[in-house]
Amino acid sequence: xxxxxFDHAPVxxxxxxxxxxxIANRAFGEMFEDRPAACAGVSLGEFYASxxxxxxIGQRGLSAxxxxxxxxxERIMRRRGGGLFWCRVRGVSLTPDTPxxxxxxxxxxxxxxxxxVALTQREREVAILTCRGLTSKEVxxxxxxxxxxxxxxxxxxxxxxxxxxLAELVAKLSGMPL
Numbered sequence: 163x164x165x166x167x168f169d170h171a172p173v174x175x176x177x178x179x180x181x182x183x184x185i186a187n188r189a190f191g192e193m194f195e196d197r198p199a200a201c202a203g204v205s206l207g208e209f210y211a212s213x214x215x216x217x218x219i220g221q222r223g224l225s226a227x228x229x230x231x232x233x234x235x236e237r238i239m240r241r242r243g244g245g246l247f248w249c250r251v252r253g254v255s256l257t258p259d260t261p262x263x264x265x266x267x268x269x270x271x272x273x274x275x276x277x278x279v280a281l282t283q284r285e286r287e288v289a290i291l292t293c294r295g296l297t298s299k300e301v302x303x304x305x306x307x308x309x310x311x312x313x314x315x316x317x318x319x320x321x322x323x324x325x326x327x328l329a330e331l332v333a334k335l336s337g338m339p340l
Contacts, residue, residue: 168185168187169187169188169198170187170188171187171189171268172189173189173268173269173270174186174187174189174190174191174192174193174194174268174269174270174271175187175189175190175266175267175268175269176190176201176206176266176267176269177264177265177266177267178206178253178262178264178265178266178267179263179264180262180263181205181206181207181220181262182203182204182205182206183201183202183203183204183205183206184202184203185198185202186198186201186202189269190269193241193249193269193271194209194239194241194242194269195241195242195243195245196242208240209239209240209241210237210239210240211237211238211239211240211246211286212283214283215237215238215283215286218287219235219237220262222235223235223253224261224262227253227255227261227262227265228261231254231255231258231261232252232253232254232255233251233252233253234250234251234252234253235250235251235290235294236248236249236250236251236272236290236293236336237249237251237286237290238278238281238286239251239269246278247271247272247273247278248271248272248273248275248276248278249269249270249271249272250269250270250272251267251268251269251270252267252268253265253266253267253268254266254267276334276335276336279322279323280322281319281322284305284315285315285318285319285322287305288301288305288312288315288316288319289319289335291304291305292316292319292328292331292332292335293332293335293336298312298313298316299312316328316331319331319335323335
């Protein structure tokens with residue numbers, strides 16, 4: 163019965179061990195354009211937009227999981243066919259002392275709500291932290307940039323998303339109606 167619930171859940175589910183997929187459900191396979199069985203033994207890094215994203219988000223996630231045993235965010239991920247899409251990711255560690263040793267993670271495709279706009283690695287990082295409600299100074303501190311550099315990135319994001327002000331940008335990034 164438990165396996166039926168896992169396999170047929172309406173969101174992508176995986177069990178990870180040290181960020182390697184041990185088992186994936188049907189929704190995960192459909193979302194990432196692969197058979198669930200073919201995902202077993204594959205590093206989750208193969209589904210990130212870049213290796214840099216995999217490393218940076220991994221460090222951020224590990225820090226949060228050490229504190230609470232949980233992590234969630236919204237990020238751009240890569241399908242097996244190469245297409246990029248926004249994804250809501252949530253995870254819980256089953257081994258709190260070593261958070262990445264074993265965990266259950268869910269993935270929800272946000273494509274219909276939030277189209278992907280071509281962004282650089284740094285623009286993605288600034289966009290993600292902006293969506294979390296961080297000020298430019300906080301983003302600058304987190305990314306080890308100057309305040310003015312973050313403001314430049316935000317101005318580029320405003321142009322790319324056709325937003326007039328920061329609140330409109332956050333709404334577009336978050337997929338919320340304006």
